Amino acid sequence: MIRFLPCQAWHIKLIEPQDAQTDEKVWAEQIDDDVVANSLAMSCWVNDQCVAAAGIRPIWTGRAFAWSLLGKHSGPAMPAIARKLRFVLATWPGNRVEMTVRESFAAGCRLALLLGFEREARLPSFYPDGSTAYLFTRLKHE
Numbered sequence: 001m002i003r004f005l006p007c008q009a010w011h012i013k014l015i016e017p018q019d020a021q022t023d024e025k026v027w028a029e030q031i032d033d034d035v036v037a038n039s040l041a042m043s044c045w046v047n048d049q050c051v052a053a054a055g056i057r058p059i060w061t062g063r064a065f066a067w068s069l070l071g072k073h074s075g076p077a078m079p080a081i082a083r084k085l086r087f088v089l090a091t092w093p094g095n096r097v098e099m100t101v102r103e104s105f106a107a108g109c110r111l112a113l114l115l116g117f118e119r120e121a122r123l124p125s126f127y128p129d130g131s132t133a134y135l136f137t138r139l140k141h142e
Contacts, residue, residue: 089116123135
């Protein structure tokens with residue numbers, strides 16, 4: 001059974017990250033209730049296991065940053081996760097949503113494109129370990 005719940009910081013700590021997101025798990029563990037409270041955030045549960053979390057955090061009016069942590073066991077739930085994320089993005093009132101994805105995380109890059117993001121820039125040495133990220137953006141064209 002797949003269900004979505006409003007995300008709480010402790011949900012993120014339960015997710016076993018994919019190998020490509022191990023470093024992001026360290027960042028995610030530093031997320032506190034304030035970050036989650038200031039994001040439109042949800043967690044995905046398969047049976048009683050939290051397998052993913054995602055959110056949109058406003059930067060300023062019209063601009064926001066999307067974040068996600070996809071666990072090793074999120075694969076079977078990915079169609080439902082993608083549908084939910086597309087809905088949230090379509091109803092987000094801002095004009096610009098940004099997200100960064102590790103260049104080596106092919107599945108994350110595919111998901112960004114599937115969600116309607118476009119690759120805007122390559123960011124060398126973006127992460128603390130010196131690895132490269134892609135900046136993806138999703139713009140509302142009115």
